[in-house]
Amino acid sequence: xxxxxxxxxxxxxQFYKQGQRIxxxxxxxxxxxxxxxxxxxLSDGLGSGVKANVLASMxxxxxxxxxxxxxxxxxxxxxxxxxxxxxxxxxxxxxxxxIIQILLGEQDGITAQLIExxxxxxxxxxxxxxxxVEQKRIILDRPAACKDESLSWSSVGLENGCRLIMMTDGxxxxxxxxxxxxxxxxxxxxxxxxQQLLKEDEDISSKELARAIIQxxxxxxxxxxxxxxxxxxxxxxxxxDLIIATGPPYRESDDAALVEQVMxxxxxxxxxxxxxxxxxxxxxxxxxxxxxxxxxxxxxxxxSMKGVDLVTEGMLTLNRVAVELERRTPVEELPxxxxxxxxxxxxSSDRVFFVVGTTINEAHQDPNIxxxxxxxxxxxxxxxxxxxxxxxxxxxxxxx
Amino acid sequence: MKxxxxxxxxxxxxxxxxxxxxxxxxxxxxxDCEIVLAGHLCLRECSKGPNIRIxxxxxxxxxxxxxxxxxxxxxxxxx
Numbered sequence: 028x029x030x031x032x033x034x035x036x037x038x039x040x041q042f043y044k045q046g047q048r049i050x051x052x053x054x055x056x057x058x059x060x061x062x063x064x065x066x067x068x069l070s071d072g073l074g075s076g077v078k079a080n081v082l083a084s085m086x087x088x089x090x091x092x093x094x095x096x097x098x099x100x101x102x103x104x105x106x107x108x109x110x111x112x113x114x115x116x117x118x119x120x121x122x123x124x125x126i127i128q129i130l131l132g133e134q135d136g137i138t139a140q141l142i143e144x145x146x147x148x149x150x151x152x153x154x155x156x157x158x159x160v161e162q163k164r165i166i167l168d169r170p171a172a173c174k175d176e177s178l179s180w181s182s183v184g185l186e187n188g189c190r191l192i193m194m195t196d197g198x199x200x201x202x203x204x205x206x207x208x209x210x211x212x213x214x215x216x217x218x219x220x221x222q223q224l225l226k227e228d229e230d231i232s233s234k235e236l237a238r239a240i241i242q243x244x245x246x247x248x249x250x251x252x253x254x255x256x257x258x259x260x261x262x263x264x265x266x267x268d269l270i271i272a273t274g275p276p277y278r279e280s281d282d283a284a285l286v287e288q289v290m291x292x293x294x295x296x297x298x299x300x301x302x303x304x305x306x307x308x309x310x311x312x313x314x315x316x317x318x319x320x321x322x323x324x325x326x327x328x329x330x331s332m333k334g335v336d337l338v339t340e341g342m343l344t345l346n347r348v349a350v351e352l353e354r355r356t357p358v359e360e361l362p363x364x365x366x367x368x369x370x371x372x373x374x375s376s377d378r379v380f381f382v383v384g385t386t387i388n389e390a391h392q393d394p395n396i397x398x399x400x401x402x403x404x405x406x407x408x409x410x411x412x413x414x415x416x417x418x419x420x421x422x423x424x425x426x427x
Numbered sequence: 428m429k430x431x432x433x434x435x436x437x438x439x440x441x442x443x444x445x446x447x448x449x450x451x452x453x454x455x456x457x458x459d460c461e462i463v464l465a466g467h468l469c470l471r472e473c474s475k476g477p478n479i480r481i482x483x484x485x486x487x488x489x490x491x492x493x494x495x496x497x498x499x500x501x502x503x504x505x506x
Contacts, residue, residue, distance in 0.1 A: 301435045301468035317434055317466025324448070327439040328466050342436045390437045390473030397440050 033137065033187050034266040034377040035065055035129055037419060038233035039259035040241045044075045044197075045251040051079025052195045052257035053087045058419050059095050065129040065419065066094040069259050071146060071195040072122045079255075086111060086122040094128050101165055104142045104178050108167055125149060125193045127261060129185075137185040137263055144178050147199045147214055150192040151183055155225035157218050185263045188229070190236070192221060197256035198240060202247030212247055232375060233260035266421075268294030269376035273341060274384030274403050275302050276427035285382060285427055286310040290334060292380070295372055300341030303384065304330060321363050329365035337372055339365040342391065342403065348373070349409040355417065378421045379414060383407055385426055428462050428501070431480040435469030438476040442490050446477060449491035453498065460502060 043050045051074060056067040068090040072079030086107060093103035104126065112121055123145035130138050141149055141160065151158045162179040185191075199217055202208035208216075217240070224231065224239055231239075240258040248256075270292040276285050286307055289296055298304045308315045315332045322328035326347055327340035347366045358374060361367040373379065383403060390396075407424065414420040430450060432443050447464070454462040470478045475487040479494065486497065 302471075305468050315468060317468065319447070319464060319466050322434075322444075322447070324444050327434045327436070327444070330466070330468065340434060340436055340439060343440060388437065388473060390476070393437075393474070395441070396437060 032265065033263050034421070035131070035137065035419075036233045036262040036264060036377060037065065037067055037259070038237055039069075039257060040234065040237035041255070041257040042197075042241055042245050042252045044253065044255050045248075047076050047255070049077055049080045050255045050257070051075045051083055052197065052255040053080065053083035054257055054259050055087045055091050056259075056419070057091055057095075062421075063131045064095065065127075065131070066091055067127045067129075067193075067259060067261060068094070068124060069146065069193050069195065069257060070122050070124040071197075071255070071257075075255060082111075082122045086124050090124055090126050094126060100126070100128055100140045100142050101178065101180050104144065104180075105165075105167060108144065108176065108178070123195075127191055127193065129261065139183050139185055139191060139261070141181045141183065141191070142178060143180075147194055147196055147217075148179075150190075150218060150221060152190045152192065152221065152225060153186070154188045154229055155222055157222060187263055187265060189263045190225075190233075191261040192236070192240075192258065193260075194240065194258040195255060197252065197254035198244045198258055200254065201244035201252075201256065203253065205247070205249075208247060212244060230264070233262045234374075236260045236262075266377040267375060268292070268378045268380065269297065269372055270294060270380045270382065271297045271299055272303055272307070272382045272384075273299035273345065273407065275300075275306060275386040276384040277386055281384075281427045282306050283310055285384065288382060295336045295376060296334070297337045297339070297369065297372060298332070298335055299339050299345055301330075302386075302388070303341070304332065304338045307335070308332060321365065321368075323362060323364055326364040326366050329368060337365070337368050339369060342406065343397070344369065345403070345406045345410065349406055349413065352410060352413045352417070373414065373420075374418065376420065378423075379411075381407055381411065381422065381424045383424065383426050428460065428498075429465065429480075429482055430462060430498075431465045431467045433468075433470045433472075433476060433478040434466040435473065435476075437473040438470075438478050441477045443477040443479070445491045446479065446489070446494050449495055450498075453495055462498075 039054045051072040054069045058065045068087040070083040070086040072083030125146045126142040128140045160181050162181045165178045167176040200211035203211040237258040237260045241256045244256045272289045304315045313333045315330045317330045330338040348369050358370045411422045472478045
């Protein structure tokens, strides 16, 4: 886990053009294995549907790959531009893009290079104030194009509370042709809207902010998006921490240490496992109540205990948490069980600390019970891997 | 009548999920029975599960049908 004081929360939200089942806007983000660089790319392919998706995916994947190579940002962008075909009929590029390359310095310094080609210009907000970004224009030599092609490049330092917001023209052009917005929503009005949202809630997550923006855009299109609508947000903020205690410690003499470590933790807390919960209940002299209102045939009910945000059954719940994370199921589509509450807590956290007790429940080795009741360490490993690779969370693990 | 069901991983997977469903259905159809259902954390009897407690008495290894018939028996034997 990076020792820095701040984390980078990246997320996005998207609607496809009405009637399309695939999008021409593609957003990708990833982090290098050394965990000191994050790259986000938003690409908008010409048109909509499959053709646009192929073009935008190609562009975004190229941008991601090149951004992690030693080639500098501008040169990378030039390579993409010169690889992208120019539409024969329209004489314009097949795909636009915006790239954010975030460098996480050793000492809390975070810088971002922004490379933009024909998407609406990104916003930089410092809390609820929009900060103008000085751009350098780089003219490209593309003989097939009908106009002068240029990229814009900028470099900004990001402090705690800063956000970068990028979007496709489906946002800025929403409402186009309506009485109220004959020229669409437009960048300046989007800016005021974001400003208002941030004034109301400075701590809004990247996901919620992106979603609020696209929902407004869709509403301006009378609920039927006329183009793909995508918005991505990068937020620098203090980390939200979560600790997960799962499994009884191997030595009973470690029970008290486990409970102390968790209860003194500054952040949210999950206890994953009935026996583990009983240890906490005993040490803290607090009752654990099983809540029979939220369960289904696969997932046992959650419980509650004072001072802990969520208490769940262990292996079945953890296994399903791993599966739903791997499937990237949107949380709002999950039935209201312990798994949903679990995912909500995981996804709203930046750093997750697992404390795993290694006592094995002999009864779980019975071949007649579902194989999901497997080895705790294996399931925790799966959850950590998907949290780090697909959700860019930072995690740590200790055994007791 | 108070029925506690072990909701630990093992008991849940061995049949208490189905038992709970059956009991909820039974309770909704027999409102005069005054059945109180409560979940319980692991009762440490995993290998003999699924475990339930009916008015404090531990009952082990019963499936949904058996639990319901046990319940009927107990109600009939009541004065």
